[in-house]
Amino acid sequence: MTTVAEPAIKAEPTDAELMQWYRQMVLIRQFELRCAQSYQQQKVGGFCHLYVGQEAVAVGSIGAIRKEDYVITAYRDHGHAIARGMDIHPLFAELYGKRTGCSHGKGGSMHFFDAEKNFFGGHAIVGAHIPLAVGLGWAIKYRKQDRVALCYFGDGAINQGSFHEALNLAGLFKLPCIFLVENNEYGMGTHVRRASAVTELKLRTADAYGIPGKDVDGMDTLAMYKMVRSAAEYCRQGNGSIFLEVKTYRYRGHSMSDPQKYRSREEVAEYQKHDPIGRLEKVLHERRLLDDAKTSAIADEIHRMVEAAHEKADADPMPDNDDVWTDIYAQPFGPYR
Amino acid sequence: MPVIQMREALNQAMCEEMERDPDVFLMGEEVAEYDGAYKVSQGMLARFGPMRVVDSPISECGFAGLGVGAAMVGMRPIIEFMTFSFSLVAFDQVVNNAPKVRHMSGGQLNVPIVFRGISGPGQQLGATHSWTVDALYTHVPGLKVVIPSTPYDAKGLLKAAIRDNDPVIFLENESMYGNRGEVPEAEYLIEFGKADIKRAGTDCTVVGWGHTVLTAMAAAEELKKTHGIDVEVLDLRTLRPMDMDSILTSVRKTGYCVTVEEGYPACGVGAEIAAQVQQYALDDLDNSVVRVAALDVPMPYSKPLLQHVVPGVQRVMDAIKHAIYFQG
Ligand SMILES: Cc1ncc(C[n+]2csc(CCOP(=O)(O)OP(=O)(O)O)c2C)c(N)n1
Ligand SMILES: [Mg+2]
Numbered sequence: 090m091t092t093v094a095e096p097a098i099k100a101e102p103t104d105a106e107l108m109q110w111y112r113q114m115v116l117i118r119q120f121e122l123r124c125a126q127s128y129q130q131q132k133v134g135g136f137c138h139l140y141v142g143q144e145a146v147a148v149g150s151i152g153a154i155r156k157e158d159y160v161i162t163a164y165r166d167h168g169h170a171i172a173r174g175m176d177i178h179p180l181f182a183e184l185y186g187k188r189t190g191c192s193h194g195k196g197g198s199m200h201f202f203d204a205e206k207n208f209f210g211g212h213a214i215v216g217a218h219i220p221l222a223v224g225l226g227w228a229i230k231y232r233k234q235d236r237v238a239l240c241y242f243g244d245g246a247i248n249q250g251s252f253h254e255a256l257n258l259a260g261l262f263k264l265p266c267i268f269l270v271e272n273n274e275y276g277m278g279t280h281v282r283r284a285s286a287v288t289e290l291k292l293r294t295a296d297a298y299g300i301p302g303k304d305v306d307g308m309d310t311l312a313m314y315k316m317v318r319s320a321a322e323y324c325r326q327g328n329g330s331i332f333l334e335v336k337t338y339r340y341r342g343h344s345m346s347d348p349q350k351y352r353s354r355e356e357v358a359e360y361q362k363h364d365p366i367g368r369l370e371k372v373l374h375e376r377r378l379l380d381d382a383k384t385s386a387i388a389d390e391i392h393r394m395v396e397a398a399h400e401k402a403d404a405d406p407m408p409d410n411d412d413v414w415t416d417i418y419a420q421p422f423g424p425y426r
Numbered sequence: 427m428p429v430i431q432m433r434e435a436l437n438q439a440m441c442e443e444m445e446r447d448p449d450v451f452l453m454g455e456e457v458a459e460y461d462g463a464y465k466v467s468q469g470m471l472a473r474f475g476p477m478r479v480v481d482s483p484i485s486e487c488g489f490a491g492l493g494v495g496a497a498m499v500g501m502r503p504i505i506e507f508m509t510f511s512f513s514l515v516a517f518d519q520v521v522n523n524a525p526k527v528r529h530m531s532g533g534q535l536n537v538p539i540v541f542r543g544i545s546g547p548g549q550q551l552g553a554t555h556s557w558t559v560d561a562l563y564t565h566v567p568g569l570k571v572v573i574p575s576t577p578y579d580a581k582g583l584l585k586a587a588i589r590d591n592d593p594v595i596f597l598e599n600e601s602m603y604g605n606r607g608e609v610p611e612a613e614y615l616i617e618f619g620k621a622d623i624k625r626a627g628t629d630c631t632v633v634g635w636g637h638t639v640l641t642a643m644a645a646a647e648e649l650k651k652t653h654g655i656d657v658e659v660l661d662l663r664t665l666r667p668m669d670m671d672s673i674l675t676s677v678r679k680t681g682y683c684v685t686v687e688e689g690y691p692a693c694g695v696g697a698e699i700a701a702q703v704q705q706y707a708l709d710d711l712d713n714s715v716v717r718v719a720a721l722d723v724p725m726p727y728s729k730p731l732l733q734h735v736v737p738g739v740q741r742v743m744d745a746i747k748h749a750i751y752f753q754g
Contacts, residue, residue, distance in 0.1 A: 134550035134729055186550070186728030197552050197727030214515065214554050215484045248483035249515070276484055278460040284483040351459065410734045413723050424722035425692040 100318055102152070102311070104378055110152050110310055111373060114144040114366050115387060117168045119395045120177055121341075124167065124184060124198075128345045132403065133184045136213075137198040140168030142340035145365030146271055147172040147241075149313025154239055154321050159225040161209040161218050162241040164199035165271075165339075169241060173208045175201065177395065181402035188408040195416055215276075216242065216249030219268070223255045226264030226330070237265045237324040239317070245276020247293065248284055256332070260298035263329035267320050268300070270332070271307065273339045278351040291334035300330045307337030308365045311372065427610050433466045433603040435577035436542075439584035440467070440504060442613070444474055447502060450588055453480040453489055454506030454543070463508050464544065464603055490516035490541065494523045494593075497539040502588055507543035510597065511557040524593035525568025540587045542596035545573075546637055546688055547725055547736045549600070556725035558689035560635070563595045564665040564698070570618060571665040573597040575639035577607035579663055582616030589615070599637045619667035623676070627658035630682040630750050632742070633673055633699055635662040638686040645742035653754070657746060665695055673699060674707050681712040682749045686742055691719040716749040718742055 102110075121139045128137050140147070147168040151160065162169045170180060175191065183190030184198055192202050192211075200211040209225065212218035222240030229236045246252055247270060259266045270290055274281055281288050291302035305316040313335070320331045338360040342349050373379035414421060430438075444450045451474075456463045458471040458481040471479040482489040486507065493503035507513045513520055520541060528536045547556045564571050572587055572594055574580035580598075587594040624639055625646050634642040639661045646657035660676050662668060677683045683703050685696035700715035721735045746752075 135548075135727060136551060136555075183727075186730070190728075192727075194728035194731065195553070195724075195726045197550060199555075200552055200727070212554075213552055214512070217515075217554075245484045248485045248488075250485070250487045251515075277463075278456055279481060279483070283459075283481060407730050408728055410731070413721055413726055413731050413735055417723055425690070426722065 102314055104376065106152060107369070107373060107376070108378055110148045111366075111369050111379070112387060112391065113148045113172055114310070114369065115391050116177070116395070117144045117147070117171050118366060119391050120171060120180070121167060123395050123399050125341070125345070127184065127399065133198065134186065135197045135199070136164070136344045137184070138165040138344050139339070139341045140165055142360065142365070143271060143273060143307065143337045144168055145310040145313055145369070146307045146335050146337050149310040150239065150269060150317040153314045153317035154237060157207065158236050158321070159207050159209060159229070159238040161222050161225065161238065162211065163215065163218060163243060163246065164211065164213045165243070166199065166201045166211040170201040170203065170208060170211070173203065173206050175203050175206060175208065178398040178401055181399050182405050185402050185405070186407065187402060187405040188412060189402065189405045193412065193416060194408050216246040216251040218242070219246065219252050219255040220258070222266055222268070223259045223264060226259060226266040227262065229265050230262070235325060237267055237321045239267045239269060241269050241271055243276055244270055244272040244274065244281050244290065245279070245284060246270070247290060256294055256298040256300055256330070259330040260294070260300045263327070265324035266330040267317065267324060268294070268330060268332045269317075269335055271335050271337050273337045275339070275343070275351070277343045278347070280351070291332065294332040300332050302332040302334060304334040304336060307335035308363045308368060310365060310369045427608040429606050430577055430609050431603065432577045432580050432598075432605045432607070433464065435581040435609050436466050436584055436598065437468060437470070438609070439581045439588070441470065441473065443585055443588040444478060449500060450502045450504065451478045451480065452504045452506060453482050453493065455482055455484060455508050457481060457506050462506070464600060466598075466603065467506070486512050486516040487519060490519040491523060493539050493541075494519055494527070494537055497537040498527060498535050502538050504540045504542060504588065507541060509548070509555065510543050510545040510559040511555045513541065513543070513559065514557065520595070521563070521566050521569070525566055528592070529568060536591050537593045538591045540584070540594045540596050542584070543598060544600045545597040546599050547720065547732065550727050550729055550732055552727045553724035558687070558720065559595075560597065560665055560687060560689045561694045564695055568593065569666060570594045571597070572618065572663070573636035573665060574663060575602075575624070575634070575636055575661050577605065577609050579616060579622070579661070581609055582614050583663060586615040586618060590618070597636060602637060602640070616663070618664045619669050620663065621669035621672040622661045622663055623658065624661045625657065625659040627656040627680070629656045629680060630684060630746050631658050631660060631673070631676040631680045632684045632686060632746065633660045633662060634686045635665060635695070638688060638737070641737065641739055641742055642686050644739045645746065648739065649743055649746060653752065655746065655750070655752065670702055670706070673703060677703055677707050678710040681710060683711070683715045684718060684742070684745050684749050685715065686718045686737060688720055688736055690722055691717060692722060694719055713749055713751065716745045718745045
């Protein structure tokens with residue numbers, strides 16, 4: 090079995106970084122709550138998967154990598170997009186199907202993209218983007234760049250063939266990829282225990298693909314940061330890929346139409362006691378970066394920001410019918426009719 | 427006669443066949459404890475237990491192939507894809523293993539499997555989740571492709587599919603699960619390759635299947651009301667085998683033919699029908715066959731764009747008027 094480098098990096102985040110992450114996590118949560126409201130008001134169509142409860146994962150991990158690194162994720166992508174620094178107005182606009190959306194209203198909730206920010210989506214077919222992350226890693230290695238590819242997916246995606254083929258390739262070619270499974274215990278209504286023969290996910294890649302696995306508390310922003318910092322360093326040094334099992338939990342249903350009969354209210358409440366935002370707040374209190382007045386001032390400010398972005402997106406124009414013909418080819422040609 | 431929903435008709439078909447034949451089982455994502463993502467398998471776990479109503483991990487290639495393997499030794503699996511968009515992850519199993527084992531074994535083996543689930547543009551799910559797979563699977567020798575438009579047809583066709591000795595692709599539609607219709611209590615099966623005239627008429631033949639039968643019916647009623655145009659709506663019910671005889675008979679009567687599909691025009695089912703109708707009934711046609719299909723673009727998320735891409739009642743009415751040279 091491959092030995093795993095212990096976190097070598099002792100880097101501590103600065104006060105400014107901690108405060109920025111805190112604001113981002115509050116922003117993600119408020120964005121998601123506004124989404125839920127907009128979904129009820131039928132401003133949002135299709136499937137919409139909220140990130141509430143998992144904020145520390147995206148924020149802590151993206152906080153640990155660089156702008157030039159690549160990020161790719163599945164359909165539960167709002168949190169990653171915001172953590173990657175995407176402006177929330179084009180995100181609301183995308184959800185509302187507007188032309189001003191980050192994907193021109195073509196993609197919707199599950200397909201947020203921002204090429205400039207090296208955010209490669211938003212992918213709705215479970216497991217389908219994991220090989221793409223390997224391609225990003227391949228390009229990095231081929232071009233001898235000092236970058237990593239950070240790939241998020243759910244515990245459900247681990248059982249797709251694409252995961253296994255992709256990880257073998259990454260292990261074989263020693264590509265600079267961080268495979269980060271957000272183990273929120275459920276794939277839709279199916280608990281990991283009912284879906285995976287080996288439920289300790291971190292054990293699944295070392296012997297099989299030569300990719301060391303580690304686990305980390307995904308409700309703890311600082312732990313996330315430290316783990317991903319050292320994972321990225323491991324990749325940058327040419328050691329190959331790393332696999333992180335992140336223990337987290339989603340507070341809301343799988344998507345907006347999920348009666349959640351597969352879990353109890355008590356179970357959800359138990360996890361909410363370890364709320365990632367509350368935990369970071371505590372750290373910030375201890376470091377005297379935050380007090381109650383400041384907490385509510387930040388909440389108010391972000392609330393206004395979210396409402397303003399939502400209202401602006403809501404007022405934006407819908408695309409024209411002719412827009413269906415764009416964003417298909419580099420040089421459009423006469424379609425079949 | 428009891429009036430039930432499409433999803434209940436499908437549920438009854440599966441339950442009756444499972445009572446009848448212990449080799450029938452259902453496997454798919456969320457089919458058991460969740461009662462089905464669209465509640466088609468409601469109550470089946472409680473009734474048949476976890477060996478016969480089985481939740482699968484998200485491993486389409488794996489469980490589709492598991493079904494084919496079990497069918498090779500005589501079991502009769504019903505494999506549910508949450509949507510046929512996800513069957514593309516299992517494409518090799520569906521288009522290579524299932525339909526070709528009989529052929530490649532020189533007829534020693536057969537694969538009596540049903541792959542079922544929803545297909546169609548859906549409700550704003552984006553390009554990868556919105557496949558209409560009719561033409562993809564109709565292309566493949568060795569498969570059968572079934573697509574009901576009413577609860578009655580759904581039950582009779584699904585029971586026939588489960589008893590069929592070849593692999594069957596059974597296409598359902600999310601927006602139709604709640605549709606109600608009369609379904610007799612007594613057992614019946616519907617033979618494959620028999621189209622059904624859902625509305626008799628004399629002025630133009632409109633060929634639909636699955637959801638587009640409903641679109642065609644609505645267009646027909648509207649044209650009757652507004653212009654007195656009398657449309658015949660033919661529901662193919664199965665795309666492979668395809669009942670060309672019924673299409674030709676109808677076209678010979680009306681002289682005009684319009685096909686309606688939610689899949690793409692390029693190499694589509696409508697293209698196949700048009701080619702055959704023009705080949706075998708040219709002398710009886712008073713105009714070329716007119717195809718109505720989705721626009722030739724990936725399915726967009728935005729609602730107005732999606733509505734523009736997917737053919738609706740207005741586009742079908744326009745096509746019929748165009749086909750029969752109707753002015754006004
Ligand atoms: C190939 C494929 N099969 C099924 C689905 C339907 N589906 C969407 S999300 C999901 C559950 C995924 O769970 P997980 O990977 O744990 O991610 P989470 O939703 O918990 O973030 C399923 C079954 C899909 N999108 N793609
Ligand atoms: Mg999960």
